[in-house]
Amino acid sequence: MKAKVHFTKMQGAGNDYIYVNTLLYNIANPEEAARVWSKPHTGIGSDGLVLIGEVDMPEADYSMRIFNADGSEAMMCGNASRCIGKYLYEKGITHKTDIRLLTKSGIKTLHLNVAHERVCSVTVDMSEPKLYNTRQFIGSDNRSEQLITLTADGEDWPGTFVSMGNPHFVIFTEKLNQIDIARIGNILEHHEAFPERCNIEFAQVMDNGHIRMRVWERGSGITMACGTGACATAVAAALTGRKGRESVIEMDGGNVTIKWDETNNHIYMTGPAEFVFEGEIELPDGEPPTN
Numbered sequence: 001m002k003a004k005v006h007f008t009k010m011q012g013a014g015n016d017y018i019y020v021n022t023l024l025y026n027i028a029n030p031e032e033a034a035r036v037w038s039k040p041h042t043g044i045g046s047d048g049l050v051l052i053g054e055v056d057m058p059e060a061d062y063s064m065r066i067f068n069a070d071g072s073e074a075m076m077c078g079n080a081s082r083c084i085g086k087y088l089y090e091k092g093i094t095h096k097t098d099i100r101l102l103t104k105s106g107i108k109t110l111h112l113n114v115a116h117e118r119v120c121s122v123t124v125d126m127s128e129p130k131l132y133n134t135r136q137f138i139g140s141d142n143r144s145e146q147l148i149t150l151t152a153d154g155e156d157w158p159g160t161f162v163s164m165g166n167p168h169f170v171i172f173t174e175k176l177n178q179i180d181i182a183r184i185g186n187i188l189e190h191h192e193a194f195p196e197r198c199n200i201e202f203a204q205v206m207d208n209g210h211i212r213m214r215v216w217e218r219g220s221g222i223t224m225a226c227g228t229g230a231c232a233t234a235v236a237a238a239l240t241g242r243k244g245r246e247s248v249i250e251m252d253g254g255n256v257t258i259k260w261d262e263t264n265n266h267i268y269m270t271g272p273a274e275f276v277f278e279g280e281i282e283l284p285d286g287e288p289p290t291n
């Protein structure tokens with residue numbers, strides 16, 4: 001009889017993940033679990049898997065590991081960090097409304113906006129954006145010209161490269177609805193300029209001043225929203241003079257508000273987080289029964 005794992009399905013602006021509390025369940029092969037469980041028909045269906053853990057360090061409270069649907073582990077996930085804040089508070093695991101979350105991209109502080117014991121939204125201090133010339137992405141942090149033109153399928157795609165701990169290439173366009181995101185996004189994700197692959201955002205400034213953004217995520221394909229991608233899009237809009245230091249990013253699954261603080265250079269993202277359902281699932285083949 002294979003061991004079963006209790007999971008919680010959550011979504012932040014439609015970016016949905018399977019959440020497992022590793023205080024209760026240890027998953028020896030999270031890459032495989034993400035690949036198997038994220039599948040829409042034979043699995044739970046999600047953009048990936050998120051493991052919530054405790055930490056034994058004074059400067060952080062909990063930890064997050066995020067795995068894309070293809071099993072690749074990412075450094076950071078903005079939408080999932082908001083959902084973890086709601087998970088920890090509304091499941092009574094913590095009463096704190098300011099939570100320090102350890103990620104592979106450093107410690108991010110979550111501020112829970114609570115009313116009547118419910119987390120209505122979460123503001124995440126996403127730390128500083130890192131601006132690289134894509135071709136020097138590996139290990140360098142030289143600030144250089146940000147606009148880089150890449151060629152995909154015989155077409156030129158000028159964009160801005162911004163890292164939020166994970167890599168993003170933001171392309172502004174006046175015809176967002178005409179772009180074949182599945183085709184172009186997939187080609188650019190694997191472009192030689194990105195040795196670690198890349199998340200690709202397509203954005204258009206709307207008449208109401210908001211930025212409409214659609215995303216092809218590294219390791220997951222088209223998702224309903226990307227939190228780190230929204231941050232990168234807001235930074236790129238400011239860098240290229242399209243917007244100031246505060247933007248509303250409208251994505252397929254919902255909106256987030258991004259502020260790029262002039263005093264500390266940090267990015268603050270505020271957005272929704274929702275429970276979808278709870279469930280149990282067998283560990284994938286090869287997983288030893290653990291807890």
Ligand SMILES: N[C@H](CCC[C@H](N)C(=O)O)C(=O)O
Nearest residue numbers: 074077078079166226227228
């Ligand atoms: N696909 C991303 C990880 C998920 C980020 C996204 N879902 C977010 O909300 O930030 C990457 O490989 O860097």
